[in-house]
Amino acid sequence: MTETKTFGYVRVSTKEQNADRQTVEMKKLKINERDIFIDKASGKDFDRPQYQALKAQLRKGDLVYISSLDRLGRNSDAIKKEWEEITREIGADMVVLDMPLLDTRKYKDTMGNFVANLVLQVLTFMAQSEREKILARQKEGIAVAKAQGKHLGRPQLNLNTLTKQQRADLEANYTTWKAKEITSVQFMEILGLKKNSFYKIISEYEESK
Structure with missing residues (x-):
């Protein structure tokens, strides 16, 4: 069995x-x-x-x-x-x-x-109704923002917009990555970043050191 x-x-x-x-x-x-x-x-x-x-x-x-x-x-x-x-x-x-x-x-x-x-x-x-309400509120917010001429979309990702956890993971793993003990792909996964954002953040971080 x-x-x-x-x-x-x-x-x-x-x-x-x-x-x-x-x-x-x-x-x-x-x-x-x-x-x-x-x-x-x-x-x-x-x-x-x-x-x-x-x-x-x-x-x-x-x-x-x-x-x-x-x-x-x-x-x-x-x-x-x-x-x-x-x-x-x-x-x-x-x-x-x-x-x-x-x-x-x-x-x-x-x-x-x-x-x-x-x-x-x-x-x-009820679950579907709640989702539909959320989507409706999002659409209303977008419409209002457009009418007011506000910029829409995700905020520009940079070193200062990282979460506390991402910043801690960056600092904890940067030296290991530079020593080639982990790959860039592994580092990206740790940080939860895509390739372009990853290299942009790394460049900013190195400039700030």
């Missing part, structure tokens, strides 16, 4: 957001760190590398924890489709920590399934 496994899924919307709170929740459940899958990506769809890796590992009888339904996704139809695939086609269980009714281990009878499905419908609708 194949041993069942317990997994945790964590998602934050951007690389700048911290996933620690959700990860700590998973560790409190005694989930092995290697079985916690973390995506830093939008919840608009499920084209996320860690989510897809988790799904590929799931087998009948396995268990997946998520902290809240909006961490799974923001698109109502897509959430319901993924939920159905995991719980019915694969046969794994799902638990939403902040919504006890969304625990497929508890509700196996007809009435239980009806209640859980109703809650899922409501929450997925």
Whole structure:
């Protein structure tokens, strides 16, 4: 008989957001760190590398924890489709920590399934509605900014706009990189920078030394 496994899924919307709170929740459940899958990506769809890796590992009888339904996704139809695939086609269980009714281990009878499905419908609708509100506010903000003649787009990345963590990682790894003990690609990954931004920041840093 194949041993069942317990997994945790964590998602934050951007690389700048911290996933620690959700990860700590998973560790409190005694989930092995290697079985916690973390995506830093939008919840608009499920084209996320860690989510897809988790799904590929799931087998009948396995268990997946998520902290809240909006961490799974923001698109109502897509959430319901993924939920159905995991719980019915694969046969794994799902638990939403902040919504006890969304625990497929508890509700196996007809009435239980009806209640859980109703809650899922409501929450997925709310998750999508929240996303649509956010997008609408963003569009309104862009329209106002354009009307006022303000510059739009990302602020110019430079040494002064690095986060405290990026600055600390830069200073901690610069000498190692110069000694060729780590590659430029590895250094870029540590800093979370793309090639052009990386060399621009390095040039500014060297000039400031």
